[in-house]
Amino acid sequence: MTTAPSTISSLLSVIDTWRTHWKDTALGLGVEAGDVDCVKTLINFGAEADVLSFWMAIDKEDNEMFNVLAATGSVPKVPQLGIRLELVKKFLPDIQAIDRRAYLSRRSAYRAVGHMAVIRRLLDAGSDIDHLSVIPWGFPQTALQTAVKWCHDSLCKLLLGQGANPENRDPSLPTPLQQACEDLFIGVRDYWTQRKLIDILLTSGTNVNVPSAKMIGAETAWQIVARNGDLDLLVHLTTCGGKVCIQTLKAALSSENLMVVRFIAEKESSNERYLQQYLQHDQSLLKAAAASGNLEVVEWMIWFYTETTQAGPLDAGADVNLGSPPLLLTAMEGGLQEILDLLISRGANIEATNNHCSPLVAAIRRVWLQAVRTLLDAGANCNKHVTDLARLPLLEAVQRQSVECVRLLLWSGADPNDVRASECLGLSVSNRSTDIVHLLLLCGTDPNRTSPRSDVRPIHLALEQGLLGCDINIVKALIEWGADVNAYSAVAGYPLQMATGEARDLLLQAGADPGQLSSLLKATTEDDKLTKLQMAAGSGDAEQVRLLISSGEDVNEPAYHDGGMTALQYASVMGHFNIVHLLLEKGANINAERALINGRTALQGAAEYGRLDIVHLLLENDNQPELLPSRCSVAADFAEAQGHHVIARDLRRRSSELLE
Template sequence: MSRSERIPAAQWDTHKERIRSLYIDQDKTLDEVMEDMFQSYGFRASMRGHYQTVAIIEVVQGQDIALVEQLLQAGADPNTLVPSGLFALRIAIGNQDLEMVKTLLDGGADPDFLCGNKQLDAVKNARKHLLVSGLDEAMCLSVPIRTAVGRGNTTIVESLLVAGASIDGYIDPDSLGDLVCGLWGLEDASRTALQTAMIERDVPMVELLLMRGASANAGHHTVPSPLQLACQLNEPAPQKTDLVTLLLKWGADVNAPAAHQEGMTALQAAIETGRMDLARLLLHSGATISAELSNEDGLAWLPTAEPGHLEMIPHLQCRQKEMALGLQAAVQSGSTLDVRQLLDDGADINKESSGISLLCESIRQNDHRMFDFLLSNGIDPDPPGADQTLLCAAISRRSRYMMQSLLRAGADVNRQSIRKPPESLFSFPEEVFWPDRCYTPIIAAVKAERADLVQMLVEAGANVNPPNSHSTLSPLLLAIHDEIWQVAYLLLHHGADPNATDPEDGAAAIHKVLLTFSSCKIEMCKVLIEFGANASAASSIGSPIQLACAQYNAQAETHALIQAFVDAGADVNAPPTEEFPMTALQKSIETSRDGTVVEKLLSLGADIHAPAFWDDGITALQAAAKRGNIDLINKLISLGADVNALPAVRYGATALQFAAMNGNIKIAMLLLEKGAHINAPGSKVRGRTALEGAAENGRLDMVYLLLENDDEVDLIEERCQEAAEYAEDEGHHVLAKLLREWKP
């Protein structure tokens, strides 16, 4: 037997006897019972939910006038609203059934049903009934006259007006409160009859409504005015012109504010749709650009400056603002004739729009003709307030010609730009080394990798050294960072300070050279020293000699760099820093692939006794043990290196601890023979004793060596238990078991 949803409890209680009789006595299915109940009692139960139907609604839909008259005589309410938003009069209008409309009006149907906040309780009850019935369907509301206008039926409109319908009536969305969440088409419902006629492009209906007293300006503030709607239409010229002309004749407000966030005034809408003829008509009717816009960026007015429409601009209020926009558009289009026309009409060539100067726009367009025209007409080559100077903009286009012209016109060769220019102006990609600080034209020229532009700026008086190293980057440092050696040589020859430092890390030019991957390091370092660079200059990233030892350079190159720095007075024992926590000797041992660099440093007096820097530092002997260089260990010990030198506080290790962690038995035995403390404590941060380090790294043979040579028998079991934890954490379970069971 087929099944439907359960009948609601209230309806079951009312009709259960009838349902039982139908079902039991006549052997009907439940679906058949549901249909019978609908026919007999006017309620429906279906898979869509349950809602009470209204007889008059059903009969009006069936267009049975005689039955409608009977229902009305029997007291049926013609103004009942069903959950979908329908009511009898609206259905009749939708069917364009004039006789039914008249019958309903004669029977008490309200011609202003739902206007304003009328029947608000009916809307709330209908919505509530939907939700209680388990449906969350949206309601669609409309006042009668708007429905009739939407159908284009002038006869029904006349009948409604005769019956007393408000010609400017609409549903007030402000009165609906939370109900708006359950409605769709609310903007349509909030339109007046005249606004609806505009949407329908129905000129005869518009004429009828205006003649019957419709206001050309009535409507809710969230809905565009009739004139705005007419100007927004994409219609053939005659029809749209007729609508606008008609509304203006009947007093439409040409300066009504835009309706919502993306709305437009009538003038703005006419321009946006390309109807300059209508824009002129509106202007002659009193439209102003100062009318309140929802869109504040002003860009919608740029089409007024398109070729052929510039004659409109002098008629607009806020004239200079509009002319500035017109000039910008004319420059963008490359029309010097249009620019000339605007200047003749009184436009200010130095007034910016949208924060972009006209000259900057011509540079961006790479338009030499417009650029020359603007300069010849007195435009400022250095407009105040710009984030980026015009010289920097010209450099970004690699335009030698524009640079020369700007310099001849008096552009300040040392004026700073306050931020990095946008990619739309600079064709080279953003890099890490772009300063967030101010920069000058010479910095831009260096970044453009143009020695000729740098030369031109220097000859024009550009400072090769920054006036304030804390806010401006040195051109020399930038040239070296980008490995533009020709520019670096040029700057040095013109007086660039070889010891200027980067305020971020204190690094000078000689440090920056050593951080590059260039094959010209030796030559460039020698050039810098020749020009007075300090070969002992300290920085947070280390001294020159430390950096030379840190690089994986060719052996000969490293030797040459070290010798050049020492010859220039560099300290071979420059102290470590937090960013470079080793001396040159310590670093060279840690990174060297052979012993020649170490030998070189030792021959120059490198200190083998220098302690480990507190953070991630290492002594020379510890570095040799870490690298597993037993020959160097022997040599350092013979020179007096301390086998028990303290490790770094953070991430350090003694020489024996490094050997234990690496599993280097020979080195461990050598160090033990030389007196290394087998149970020396580990570093305070992430440190390990020799036994813990060997266990953690799974060095079974090393563990045996350390245990067999441990003379502190009383505490050996405790140390084994601690070491076993490290072994267990790394999955060395056999080794962990051995340590836990170890007995001296």
């Protein structure tokens, strides 16, 4: 708890006001001046020592004056005065607000001495040790409550030794033990230091079964410890006379500490009955045990379902398929084979699904081979499509590049030619997963199946250079299993046009048509990827561009598939406005296909490189207005990615206007 600076300031203001009025009295002036003889004389003539008299004597640390006041028979206001003195006087100037963590760290040097002497003097003077005195930071408290709140271990020992009642309190506040238990779990100070304070209270014989405070959210010491799942302290409270009850079990259930729940449930038969009812409708504890891989608790809870009700698990409501996510799916998180076996033996639904995932798919995602094998042996459908958004188990295994999972699925009847698994071969080829490619082909996968979103075939994907390069072994395997070496793709072209070196020789030996080759697509260096006209357009040499066009160079020569560009695309990217204008006059195709790899259309290139003038020129000369909205939208994305927000806004505006 943190006491606001305004609260402490108010306290000091009140004290100063009291002092002002109090010092108007003769006794007040005498105590303030520290004149013991004067004070004795005034007392002899009937002056009364009140709370402020004692406060001033304590504040001035005037022991002789304190003893003179105490000798009158007046009883000072309980040991709260001494504790309050330490809180306000010693630490307020440094902390400015009583923050318990800061206070405890600053108090360490004073722990052994200081306030102890003041408390003893107050007790010797006859202070009521159990008096509920008003304090500036909340409800009335006893000295022991305040000492516990501010973690004064030595003060607690002293007060308890002097007969303080650990159960005495304002009904709205927790007992000292309840307060100490609550502080244990909010981290006011380190765990074992706070446990020592709890042990001090327990050793004094405090009743651990005292009801909670009469306020919303208040709990008994038992409930506080159970809610926080501290089994060690819970056992300790039991040895000190603690009695379990339904409320304690409810608190333990909220902690999801399964060992605590088990401990409490086994202590009282009424708790067992409540737990039966709870577990019939809520699987959260069992799921937590399964997810954590805690076999002992899972076994106990399933046993508890059956033995305590003397019926089968389903009759007792122990449905291991209850709730969402299903228990078997939750057990996948724990990764413990014994729990998986136990749940399947108890009738868990091996086809249960949640969030587009089945137990088999979950096991594949974890590459948990033993679980995959167990589920398949138990009859899991390896061709089941969970939802439209989920992958088939085989496709999931290919995505994870798990050769063993793929092998298990294929041996168990997974259909590699299922239309929903059409990506399997292409994906394994793209990943360069040679072993998986061989497995899929061996099990009858069609080597000529195209991707579901394009006409690209596995042979094209195998020949892509990309980051992983061409895998000659995959190319050989595809050819051996009947891949069409003359298959044409509008996106990738002919296989022979993509191939180099040994791969090209393999294709020719397999019957690829040599006529598919062109000088453009046989490029082996960066310069070979560009025609002379394309290089001239990119360099900004307008005169050379005119000469090449007049000599018959094709202004629409296609871009090389890997990083190539048409003449118009190159000029647009490089920002040569005059050459773009010239090429358009000579019939250059604004919307020529971009390169398959790292390509850009002319509009995309101009937008990406921030040439608004070229963007406008291209839009004005585009002869396919019906396609402009989508083209503008895509180009806007390229511009925005490079921070050209003006161009992006202009393109999006045009796209919206055209759609209207």
